Amino acid sequence: MEVLVKFAIAGFALYVIWTVARPRWHFRIVVTPDAVKFLNGVPDGKRRLYESFFLKELKATTKLRICGRREKNGRLITSIKGTDDDGLKQRIRNFLISAG
Secondary structure, eight states, X not given: OHHHHHHHHHHHHHHHHHHHHSOOXXXXXXXXXXXXXXXXXXXXXXXXXXXXXIIIIIOOXXXXXXXXXXXXXXXXXXXXXXXXXXXXXXXXXXXXXXXX
């Protein structure tokens, strides 16, 4: 029983460390072939521009999850899930940088 309690405490400690250390995304977007869902961080004024890019220009055929944040020096960090195509990922990054 004592070993079980120690494992529970260690698991909880690892969970707390993980939640503190994980990256915080400033914006999250989910793109499907027929819709764009803004989970957070995209201003209302830019949503039409993003929708136009993802639905009309990019024409995604699979579900994409796009997360990003700006570092203090202005560099954009992204995480793009749902494709292994490096060219597609670069197009998305280039758009996000130019759209600001």
